[in-house]
Amino acid sequence: MALDCVERLSPGAERVALGPATRRRAITACLAGNLFEIFDFGVYGYFAVQIGRAVFPSADPIASVLASFATYGVGFLMRPIGAMVIGSYGDRHGRKAALALTITLMAIATGLTGLIPTYAQAGLWAPIMLLLCRLVQGFSTGGEWGGATTFLIEHAPPGRRGFYGSLQQVSTGLAQILSIGSALLLNSILGAEDLQAWGWRLPFLLGFVLAPIGYYLRARVEESPEFAAVSRSKRVASAPLRSALTVHRGAVLTCFGLTMIWTVSSYVFITFMPTFAVHTLGMQPSTALAGTICAVLVNVVVIPWAGLAYDRWGGRRLLIAAAAGFALLSVPLFAFLAHEKSLAALALVAVVAGVFYGIYNGAAPALLCTLFPTAVRYTALSVGYNGAVMVFGGFAPFVSTVLVRETGLAIAPSFYVALCAAVSLGVLTWPRGRGAFVH
Numbered sequence: 527m528a529l530d531c532v533e534r535l536s537p538g539a540e541r542v543a544l545g546p547a548t549r550r551r552a553i554t555a556c557l558a559g560n561l562f563e564i565f566d567f568g569v570y571g572y573f574a575v576q577i578g579r580a581v582f583p584s585a586d587p588i589a590s591v592l593a594s595f596a597t598y599g600v601g602f603l604m605r606p607i608g609a610m611v612i613g614s615y616g617d618r619h620g621r622k623a624a625l626a627l628t629i630t631l632m633a634i635a636t637g638l639t640g641l642i643p644t645y646a647q648a649g650l651w652a653p654i655m656l657l658l659c660r661l662v663q664g665f666s667t668g669g670e671w672g673g674a675t676t677f678l679i680e681h682a683p684p685g686r687r688g689f690y691g692s693l694q695q696v697s698t699g700l701a702q703i704l705s706i707g708s709a710l711l712l713n714s715i716l717g718a719e720d721l722q723a724w725g726w727r728l729p730f731l732l733g734f735v736l737a738p739i740g741y742y743l744r745a746r747v748e749e750s751p752e753f754a755a756v757s758r759s760k761r762v763a764s765a766p767l768r769s770a771l772t773v774h775r776g777a778v779l780t781c782f783g784l785t786m787i788w789t790v791s792s793y794v795f796i797t798f799m800p801t802f803a804v805h806t807l808g809m810q811p812s813t814a815l816a817g818t819i820c821a822v823l824v825n826v827v828v829i830p831w832a833g834l835a836y837d838r839w840g841g842r843r844l845l846i847a848a849a850a851g852f853a854l855l856s857v858p859l860f861a862f863l864a865h866e867k868s869l870a871a872l873a874l875v876a877v878v879a880g881v882f883y884g885i886y887n888g889a890a891p892a893l894l895c896t897l898f899p900t901a902v903r904y905t906a907l908s909v910g911y912n913g914a915v916m917v918f919g920g921f922a923p924f925v926s927t928v929l930v931r932e933t934g935l936a937i938a939p940s941f942y943v944a945l946c947a948a949v950s951l952g953v954l955t956w957p958r959g960r961g962a963f964v965h
Contacts, residue, residue: 557674566733603759605667611665612628612670633733633741688835699887702825706815706819759936785914792919793922802926806936818876820876825887828881848886
């Protein structure tokens with residue numbers, strides 16, 4: 527599993543220089559579409575309680591939340607499938623076409639989620655329809671992250687891949703802010719009954735309206751210059767998935783291992799944290815959301831600086847620092863929060879987690895992209911990343927809820943974070959991989 531940070535093109539491919547205006551237009555379109563798509567996929571987690579009560583009624587409120595988080599996690603089962611199908615399409619037909627497809631699928635599934643009837647209205651058809659929508663959303667997102675990251679990296683000028691790759695994560699962070707902000711706003715202006723009856727549907731309908739804007743922008747940009755060069759040289763991979771899983775299998779596994787703490791830290795400290803603060807620590811929903819949004823704000827501020835640091839010093843040291851931080855401090859942070867149970871404590875925990883998460887977000891995209899040549903980059907990156915997200919990230923809120931319930935320990939989710947951090951740290955420091963780093 528070589529961790530190679532040399533910029534790589536397929537043999538015989540030559541990049542065509544882009545003008546500043548063309549590059550800005552492409553970057554803006556990619557980031558806007560990614561923002562809308564990640565908002566649409568992620569907003570579910572912040573209305574899990576309301577969705578659980580509407581679609582999975584139960585005498586036990588925790589059981590409804592578990593059912594809702596399980597359905598949230600099911601969407602992640604489709605992400606590797608989307609990664610394989612859409613990634614292969616993007617490596618054979620271009621990044622632009624694939625990204626236009628992802629945002630179209632996401633818009634349809636998100637809009638339908640906002641229109642799903644309650645269990646009282648439709649019986650078992652309600653959870654079935656919700657499940658189908660999450661599967662389509664997962665399929666779409668499986669092709670989005672790898673495609674958007676690849677598109678940005680391949681538009682970057684020489685020596686700027688770290689910064690350009692970090693912009694994708696800035697867009698993702700802004701989508702998280704919009705997701706949490708929409709939940710905070712609706713919890714503040716609506717009563718519990720209105721929020722339960724119809725308020726939770728509004729963000730999904732908003733996402734349905736905004737997504738076509740992203741499609742319009744993406745449909746009008748230039749293709750990635752690196753893919754265009756590969757296409758002109760007739761070196762487009764005929765079977766990118768097969769090549770990714772055979773020739774580049776070691777790099778895909780490296781990508782998988784590095785993504786473990788990346789995805790778990792996000793879904794535990796950001797997506798799961800508001801529900802944890804309300805149900806386990808007894809905080810008010812608005813307080814829980816206000817504290818959690820601090821993590822995303824800090825994350826967004828740190829990301830571009832980490833991207834710039836990557837361009838100057840390389841990414842390995844940055845990722846080691848972030849993974850080590852999560853390995854060493856996750857348990858103490860959860861213990862502190864469980865003891866204090868206050869907005870100040872939640873904000874402090876969120877800020878610390880946001881710094882580590884921001885460092886990883888800023889450096890990881892460029893580092894992972896350099897593991898793969900242009901011809902299979904979309905597929906291989908998507909499969910490695912989304913495989914880890916499916917196994918460790920998507921079900922992190924569900925696993926965390928079960929751990930708290932079964933152990934009776936409020937800090938139990940931190941053990942899961944620390945374990946995944948240790949694995950990613952091992953990949954980063956493994957002698958065979960370490961020696962392949964240029965920086």
